[in-house]
Amino acid sequence: MAARRPFVYVLGYAVTTPDNPDESPTCSAKGCRRPATWVLLWRNPRIHGPERTKRWLACDEHREVLSDFLARRDLPLSVEPFP
Numbered sequence: 001m002a003a004r005r006p007f008v009y010v011l012g013y014a015v016t017t018p019d020n021p022d023e024s025p026t027c028s029a030k031g032c033r034r035p036a037t038w039v040l041l042w043r044n045p046r047i048h049g050p051e052r053t054k055r056w057l058a059c060d061e062h063r064e065v066l067s068d069f070l071a072r073r074d075l076p077l078s079v080e081p082f083p
């Protein structure tokens, strides 16, 4: 059975949440293999509590796209340099 890779669709991108952060430090946007330079920490307070913070990695190009998407949905978000 293939490894479970939770994902959500964002603006046509399938964004994966790395199971093992050390495994593939590349951008989470679908089809993007660039090295991650940012990490987006966010959660959906309507579904999960603070213990379920999601972690997306992003390259310079996708950081804005992904953070804009989350900001428009009023999801708590913090963006930090990666690593």
Ligand SMILES: [Zn+2]
Pocket: 027, 028, 029, 032, 033, 034, 058, 059, 060, 061, 062
């Ligand atoms: Zn990218």
